[in-house]
Amino acid sequence: MPPSQATALAADLAGALQGLACSCSASSHAGCPRRDVTAMHEQGAGEGMSESTISITLCGIDLALIYPDDLDEEIWPYFWHVANGSQRESRPATLRLCRRASGRLELHRDGTLVWKDLSWPEALHPLLDEIGRVVATASIRPVLRAAAVSHQGRVVLIAGPPGCGKTSLAAWLVEKGFEFLADDLVCLGDAETSVRPGALALAPHAPVSARILSSPTFIDAYASLTQAGAVIKPEALAEGHAAERPCALVLVPQRHEGAEPDLHTVSSDRCRFFLELAQHPDQRISAAIEAKLSDFARQVPVVRVRFGQPGDWLDSFLRRTLDAGLPVANAAHQHKIEVRQRLEAAAAVTARPAGDWAFPKPALAGPRKRLSVGMATFDDYDGVYFTLQALRLYHPEVADDIELLVVDNNPNGICGDALRRLAKGSGGFRYIPVAESIGTAVRDFVMQEAAGEHVVCLDCHVLLVPGALARLLGYFEQHPGSNDLLQGPLVSDDLTSLSTHWKAEWAGGMYGTWALDAAGRDPEAPPFDIPMQGLGLYACRRAAWPGYNKLFRGFGGEEGYIHEKFRQAGGRTLCLPFLRWVHRFDRPMGAPYTISWHDRIRNYMIGFDELGLPMAKMLAHFREHVGPSAEPIIRNCWEELERLRITQRG
Structure with missing residues (x-):
């Protein structure tokens, strides 16, 4: 942070503390x-x-x-x-x-x-x-980077990936009368649904520190101020607050500027996924820890909370579930009814004339687009920008037939605000913030959010050759009801060399190696079957999309898996020689997300198990390529798969 910004931040925070020094005196802490x-x-x-x-x-x-x-x-x-x-x-x-x-x-x-x-x-x-x-x-128990508050002895755990709004939501709940327990450290307890909060301090980031410190709840709290933000010791923290307590509810926050409040109950499988996202990265994974996470996820209700700013609607929902004992699903449904009633009441007001004037009626939505073109991104503003603008500049003949959408998998990250400004300023695409899912499976959201009957999903750093989208629309018109997965040749950086598919072989810790079928050299050639291809670009009828396994996490395991899934559903995996694309591979500044062998091996094993594919060659390859550290990963994954089978049988 530049010195000028740091000075301004310190001044703002100091003002919020009403003139207290940068580190408050301990003697003032009652x-x-x-x-x-x-x-x-x-x-x-x-x-x-x-x-x-x-x-x-x-x-x-x-x-x-x-x-x-x-x-x-x-x-x-x-x-x-x-x-x-x-x-x-x-x-x-x-x-x-x-x-x-x-x-x-x-x-x-x-x-x-x-x-x-x-x-x-x-x-x-x-x-x-x-x-x-x-x-x-x-710790021999799962440790989560999660916040926790309590109401009448019942804990609300606030879990999710970094940047989703955990600290802000915890502070807001404390302001509403909840007891603060933890901000970034919670350990699951001995009992099935209990937790042990790491009761230290509330540490909001700089942008929200001044607001929190200026609230009546925290204005007299002991605090230290830094360029990164404040560290606040709530007055509620005293001896005994770190005791083990029953957890009544898990909230998974999704904070996005301007978002309408929404509540969704979450299945136990998705709960396990969110808990894994929150699991402390320094904890060693063991079978006992994995089993504890699964047991906790099955026992505790989970609600995904989407909001721009928390409000009385959330406080009301929590009171219903914690005070009145209303089942979580019923309370969430009641919230949706109230929201709909408020919207209907507002619509009735806007429909009535007031004197000589009336509120304008909303513009009618345009005709449904024939094709949705979407991409998922994680802190790659440049990639999104140039891919979007290239689609608009070099494919004008289909401008009226396509919709563009961007699924941002880190909406509260460094690129989130810039992407939102780009969406508002250009008007050329729909921005969809998704903080709940990290990894390759986030591409599913492109299919879920697409409005078109057919969908192209591409990486946020892929360029299409001119005319490719127009020809793809023509192909879909000629093949209505297609259940096939459609891809095309990758064009290398020299704009000459091609790769039409991947061979089904193991190399470098991945399933598949780039290869060329001579049939793909001619862009006018007919489509042909391929075993698999890199997923930088693919297209299909939206209704035919089978989806990634919901247990996937992180990156790796999707190539080959999704192709076989199409084939087992009765479709084909085809190369369309005209559908050519260029992919940026080099990342000189490094990837902004973590790629781990554990996630990759786990995804492959889960995917192969789902499809009934033999694993011997895959496991032998990882043992050779990764070395001795692959063995505990493989063992843990076998144990997880066995637990899943037991759960499914039960």
Whole structure:
């Protein structure tokens, strides 16, 4: 962040705190015991400076926090309520903040330097992150990066991928009278539906920090301000708040600017998917942890909450489910009825003239488009921009026949606002924010949202040769009711070399290698069958789309799988020689999402199992290509598949 922006942020946040300094005085924190009444707060020595130690327990995990004495007034208020007050014989994990001769801080975890050149309070965010890593690494129960609030002893867990609005929603619920339990760290408990909140602090990002701190609920709270945002110790946090409690409901937030409020109940399979998205990335996956996640997902109701700003409708829904005990599905349905009634009432008002004038009637929707062209994206504004503009510039003959849509899989990320502005400014495409699903399966949303009878799904960094869409429309007219998957030759960067399909063979940790059938050299040649092709571009009749397996996560496993799924449904997988496309492969700045061997192997195994395909060659390839680390992944996936079979039989 540039210095000017940092200065402005500090000024805004300071104003929200009504003139408090950048790190509030610990003495202003009512109810915070002083260090001299606790035995666990020991004196130490290091680097020629006096140090203090707090021994704390969080989510059932012990750790020791060592820091310079001069930070006592800043650190102690955040941790006194989780100090365990005992001297353990076994050495817990250790986090140590030490000050160098320059005055800057370093953070060590078990003697290893993990952060350096920090100032205070900028060191607070890294410290909280490292505490989460210690808990996730040591815990034998699932650890989630989730928020939690409580109402009359019943916990509402707020889970989902980063940037979906967990912290903002938790803060809003606290303002409505809910008890704050955790912002970014929750461990599942011993009982089937219980959780252990990591009760430390609320850490909103900079854009919303000033609003939260200026609310009556938080204005007097202990807080430290940084360029990244505030770190707030709610007054409600006191001893006992980290105890294990029953979870009554899981909320999966989807915060999008201007979105209409909506509630959807979620199946246990989707609940498991959302919990996996929230699972702490530093936790080692084990069969016991996987089983615990599945059991929790089956027992606790889950609701997906879409909103621009939370409002009384959400508070009312939660009161119905938590106070009145109304089943979640009934409460969500009641909300939909109320929304429809409000819309109908508003429509009735707008239909009545007022004096000599009346509200204008909404414009009638145009005719249904013949073809939807959609793409999914994750923080790739440039790719989306140039793909969209190329479609508009170089395919004008079909402009009236197609709709363009963009599914943004990180709508609260760095590119979200720019894409929304582009959608409003250009008027050339429909923007669809989807924060709930991360990975290759998000392409399903293109098919779900498409309005056309036929759909082209392409990567957000693919260019089509001129005339390709017009010819594709002609093909669909000649083949009504087609159940086939249609693709075309990939044109290499030299704009000469072609790849018409993938061979069905294993190489480099993937199923399929680029290949050329001479029949595809002539763009006027008839279509021909192919075993599979890269999924940078494909098309089909919307009603014929079979969908990706709902258990897929991350990236990998889709090529070959979706082709066989079409064939097993009675369709063909064809190459249309005229449907040529160019794909940008290089990413000099790196991919903004994580690609893991665990996700890839798991997806392949789930897909092959679904389709009844033999796995021997696949497993042998991964054991050779990935090495010994492939074995525990394969074993965990076998165990998961067996649990799924048991569930399906039961």
